[in-house]
Amino acid sequence: MVKDKAQRPQWGSEHVRALRHHLGLTQRELAERLGTRQQTISEWEKGMYQPRGASATLLSIVAERANFEYQAIPTRKTTKKPAKP
Numbered sequence: 001m002v003k004d005k006a007q008r009p010q011w012g013s014e015h016v017r018a019l020r021h022h023l024g025l026t027q028r029e030l031a032e033r034l035g036t037r038q039q040t041i042s043e044w045e046k047g048m049y050q051p052r053g054a055s056a057t058l059l060s061i062v063a064e065r066a067n068f069e070y071q072a073i074p075t076r077k078t079t080k081k082p083a084k085p
Contacts, residue, residue: 013047022068
């Protein structure tokens with residue numbers, strides 16, 4: 001697991017759904033394991049919101065322990081555009 005905050009993976013809707021299916025869980029069962037609401041899992045899977053902070057870290061730990069292989073979406077760094085002369 002990458003420790004540098006700028007390089008931590010982001011969990012997109014496809015990744016959350018794929019992990020849940022890999023674990024063989026319903027949205028409610030995954031929510032219970034993560035200590036969140038079923039509605040939150042649904043919103044993540046629909047792409048309405050994205051797991052972040054402790055939720056994203058917990059998903060990464062669960063994925064690692066379940067040998068779930070996924071392509072992480074790298075965190076985007078905001079860069080300032082150079083000023084025009």
